[in-house]
Amino acid sequence: MSVQVRPTYEPLNELTVLDVVKPLDFFDASEQNQLHVREIGDGNLNLVFHIESATSKKALIVKQALPYAKVVGESWPLTLDRARIESDALLKEAESVPHLVPKVLFSDSALAVTVMEDLSDHVILRKGLIEGQIYPQLxxxxxxxxxxxxxxxxDFYLHPFEKKEQVRKFSNPELCKITEDLVFTDPFFNIETNDFPAELQPDVDRIWNDKELLKEVAQLRLAFLTKAEVLLHGDLHSGSIFVKSDSTKVIDPEFAFYGPAGFDIAHFIANLALNHLSQNAHAKEPFHRDSIQSYLLQTIEKTWETYRETFTQLWNEKATDPFAKTEGVLESFLQKTFQEAIGFAGCEIIRRTIGLAHVADLDSISKREVELFYKKTALELGAKLIKNQRKLTNITELTDWIRGA
Ligand code: SR1
Ligand code: MG
Structure with a gap:
């Protein structure tokens, strides 16, 4: 009788990662001894190995969660369960949008490992946008x-028992706590982990002392904490999207959980808005700046329109909710989602400017005074979105504000 021993967790290295890959038979026997391994993780949290056959050039990715946040070190312990959440979220997303997520080839929750399709022919959207690239399908x-x-x-589609089972499965308290702190709390108080240049102190003080703003942030934070509306990616910024001209892949759903419907789209829009601002510094010529900025604004508008139209079509064809045909129910859900998204986007813009985790779009502006100018502008835009979220009814009003920032 053979006894199967469950692997125990250990951080992988460029040698031991092969023990995970070899049994998968992804590579032919003749290739197994000529695999080229590189650790390529440049995110905040995980190890990422790229494994390629020297002969056939076939490749795959092994992602392993570390028991702490890599960005800070071992002093910030972090659950390994996020690897299970990530692979389960990728599999769940693949049920409705298989062409928009990487294929999962294998996962092991004990090792906190997900093995997936290699996407080296794509680039991270943030990098592509900073370089002024345009992605027509995005x-x-x-x-x-x-x-x-x-x-x-x-709940508009799933049976309530199934919905609640999914909410349980995607309960992700530790990763949600990171967002609760880094997005919705710390940037609005004088907390040590905030990170901004001293010259921004007067602008930051204005935020910390703006009672109207803080009241709105408190409501957005409560919505994030309590509204289990839909399964979210949970961290849909432009570093979580791989692109090439004819393909988009959403990666890294380790922050997935059930939350308020507008949250993902808000983070995507906020990161495009930050890139829009930064193009004033990055674009080499005015003509190129104008064309990338107008592309970014069109992308924001079209993303929301696609969301609205696709959600509406699914609602009309497949909703099981008893009030689905009641006049105004869908419209009021979409309007609430849109307005909340504007508030969430404002929080994301502010935290990426003065919180712990920044974005290269602004941080890579080489001239100090230019960087400071656009960071101040970002803070003003973020605060405006948060305070005026309920005044907007149309996506072009939002893009007008971003254009005018
Ligand atoms: C400690 S994690 C910092 C940030 O990186 C992730 O991608 C999330 O955006 C998180 O807030
Ligand atoms: Mg990530």
Missing amino acids: AEDIGTFAAKTAFYSS
Whole structure:
């Protein structure tokens, strides 16, 4: 009788990762001894190995969660369960948008490992945008991703028992706590982990002392804490999206959980808005700046329109909610989602400017005074979105504000 011993967790290295890959038979026997391994993780939290056959050039990715946040070190312990959440979220997303997520080939919750399709022919969207690249399919793909994953995970579609089972499965308290702190709390108080240049102190003080703003943030934070509306990616910024001209892949759903419907789309829009601001510094010529900025604004508009249209179509064809045909119910859900998204986007813009985790779009501006100018502008834009979220009814009003920032 053979006894199967469950692997115990150990951080992988460029040698031991092969013990995970070899039994998968992804590579032919003749290739097994010529695999080239590189650790390529540049995110805040995980190890990522790229494993390629020297002969056939076939490749795959092994992602392993570390028991702490890599960005800070071992002093910040972090659950390994996020690896299970990530692979389960990728599999769930693949049920409705298989073309928009990497294929999962294997996962092991004890090792906190997910093995997936290699996407080295894509680039991280943030990098591509900073370089001034344009991705024609991006808006439709992200609008579709957000709408389909939202609708199919919601009470509008699922039986209440199934919905509650999914909420339980995607309970993700530790990763949600990171967002609760880093997005919705710390940037609005004088907390040590905030990170901003001293010259911004007067602008930051203005935020910390703005009672109207803080009241709105408290409500957005409560919505994030309590509204289990749809399964979210949970961290849909432009570093969580791989692109090439004809393909979009949403990666890294380790922050997935059931939350308020507008949250994912808000983070995507906020990161495009930050890139829009930064193009004033990055673009080499005015003509190129104008064209990338107008592309970014069109992308924001088309993403929301695609979300709205796709969600509406699914609602009309597939909703099981007893009030689905009642006049105004869908419209009021979409309006509430839109307005909340504007508030969430404002929080994301502010935290990426003065909180712990920044974005390269602003941080890589080489001239100090230019960087400071656009960071101040980002803070003003973020505060405006949070305070005026309920005044907006149309996506072009939002893009007008971003254009005018
Ligand atoms: C400690 S994690 C910092 C940030 O990186 C992730 O991608 C999330 O955005 C998180 O807030
Ligand atoms: Mg990530």
